Amino acid sequence: MSGPEALAAHRDRAQQDYAELVERGLSLDLTRGKPAADQLDLSAPLLALPGETYRSAESVDTRNYGGLHGLRELREIFSGPLQVPVEQLVAAGNSSLELMHDSLVHAMLSVLPGAASRWVEQERIAFLCPVPGYDRHFGVCERLGIEMIPVPMTDQGPDMDTVERLVAEDASVKGIWCVPKYSNPDGVSYSDEVVDRLAAMPTAAPDFRIFWDNAYAVHHLTDERVAIADVLAACAGHGHPDRAFVFGSTSKITFAGSGVGFFGASPDNVAWLLGNLAKRTIGPDKVNQLRHALFLKDEAGVHAHMDLHRAKLRPKFDAVLRILEAEVGGTGLATWTDPKGGYFITLKVLDGCAREVVRRAADAGIVLTPAGATHPHGQDPDDAVIRIAPSFPTPEELEQAIAGVTACVRLVGYEKLLADTAS
Template sequence: MSIIYIPEVPVIPSQRPEPGPAPEPRGAPRSLGTLAAALLKHHVRWRNTVSSGSVQESAPLSGAAGLEAARKEYAELRARGLSLDLTRGKPSPEQLDLAGDLLSLPGAGDVKAADGTDTRNYGGLLGLPELREIFSGPLQVPAGQLLALGNASLTLMHDNVVQALLSVVPGGERRWADEPRVRFVCPVPGYDRHFGVCERYGIDMVPVPLTGEGPDMDVVEELVASDPTIKGMWCVPKYSNPTGEVYSDETVRRLAAMRTAAPDFRLFWDNAYAVHHLTGERVEILSILDACAEAGNPDRAFVFGSTSKITTAGSGVAFVGSSPANVAWMKERLLKQTIGPDKVNQLRHVRFFRDTDGVTAHMERHRALLEPRFAAVYEVLESELGPLGIAEWTRPKGGYFVSLDVPDGCASEVVRLAKEAGIALTPAGAAFPYGKDPRDREIRLAPSFPSVEEVREAMRAVAVCVRLAAAEQEAAGTAG
């Protein structure tokens, strides 16, 4: 069953101390917060859910008897002394074992890249061409415009933000650090580490809700067209963290073509789950670089990806791609930052995958391990919460997360109850800037690491906590 709800997401200003009031941005509306809040208040977001009732209409836990039953159930849960973790989207040991052969590669004497480069030595600033060719298709970036660098795409995103603060990007007039204020559009729920980069450097975050086909483009277009201090936007366009959102073709085209008040506006296109399917349907999205070029904005997007959830999370390869102008800009800065990436590790990945088909086959083996874990989440949610109508959740076609919505004001309590019962959940609000979910309802579930039975057991425990939190909230409302 599909349900819609109305989020009220405020614009959250930077929490950095300021010596005085910031000057009003050139060409900006008098109150960006008022504009965005008004637009967001009337927005509805589609939820792909399986709950069988309406939160407003169903009251199965009402009354003293229901509350007492929920408390007894929770006491029994705590007495079990569980210790389970659903906090982060880590590959399971079985998934990591899929790349076990990688550890013996490239092998003694196998040190030469396709062009004869000795991968043990200096050089090769942009990464091995053959590895860039393998991941060119999945990341939708021409191999000549794709860089294969370190092991973490988050590092590349962080560094590009910092470099834009410190030096003028192509098409820009001055460094971002020289602006009176810098803002980023942040689709929510979103990735907490994106928000952490903004918070670290005092970049204000403007939350925009997701619609089921990407961010609300009416809101995004209004914001970026009217405010020159909005310099960037975080995007996880495919199997988004945590909702599993997939950007529609229309959304991609509008992001590429929209008018921006800032000439140096950038999309940070984090295609982290480009090949991470959970079903037999291989969902594809439009190439953002192609769409930007066709719209006359070739330098608008930076595209990121990595093998962190493909081979090994700590010793994979990260990629960044963009337009020729942006690549030249990045290369100029890399020359001052590094002698070159770990080419031996890159050659190891080339030998392991051989070609793009090798990546596809490898990800099917990942899917075989992940799909039952996600099925266990749905099974428990459907049986334990579905009939009660007190929760909504997503059924993603890929990625690593399920987004669970509980009654407004209950997420923090559910997480607390779960912790005391030995179940570690991602902190409530983690998917929102500064960790503040205005409705305190969203909880990110990460079922990849535990075994299938552990996922099932953890989800039963989560359901107990949701029922108790909902019953206590209802009892408090009745008493009030």
């Protein structure tokens, strides 16, 4: 049976499975890529640091004001993973998102290196947004009135033919959001060619910026430590040293809410940022930076610590992939990613079905990231992408949740196929 009768039989089975799911009265949350409690426990020794050792390697009293650039010993640890020279790396507060937000605000209100005027004085400001992408990037743009232009993602990074055309023809296109390694949510790592083209491309805006959110620089899920090209070096090599802003943090390395955010860029960009930061703070939490430096010790310590995270995360990702394959593999109802790193799996259902799958899951007690969150203004034109965040639930909760999601995928998918057949 391959016609309407077969589809109706599959739908009826899915309806039965869904009814049983609803009766279970679940209450499960897969909305955000938060570290689980046992991952946070890996960094528990931080709570006992720095002890009585409150001076940095350069004898800075970390309890006092000052030090906008951040502690050098911590910047040395993350210089390699973030591919930023130590002198060009700023260690700040607990959030890289805060640094991204502030960088945009500062660009609005003060003249960037290479710019003719403040962005707020210009009639239109637009950013390129590779999709599917990170909803919080889009939220910052939406808050500041920055127009968002979706650009398709490929398995190598953003569609560079589209990017190059848009930045060359329109001076109001001021930047592009990039999650270059294990991208949110597809897990794509940018190819060397894509990085080189981003660095080399002519732009109509002299103050064009790449917002390089390297959030998953050391967040590997396999034995392979995927490497990406050095965007700062590439930009400098092509005569655009001010083009890239690099961001990173320890938020999914140590304590998600008590980490350290980083900003890396050209010397002129760093001076610009620090000059603006001096108007809003007298210095970051250097005690927290010191305890991170003492805990992680060096770059090798970061990688060893992330191996402990991988040991906890990989089985959860494997469970999601196993259940997806068992329940919807071969049905044609969905495809999904198998990432080498990061925090997400992208589930792509039949066009026009994502919102309904998310709604049915919520009615059964399984809360997913809203359909459309992976696109500007929450509008996925295909209504097909659902972001799965496996990290936070317990293994048992995760297996229940994904099994429930697959029941919703089957029910909504077969209903759509039957409706299409009838029409």
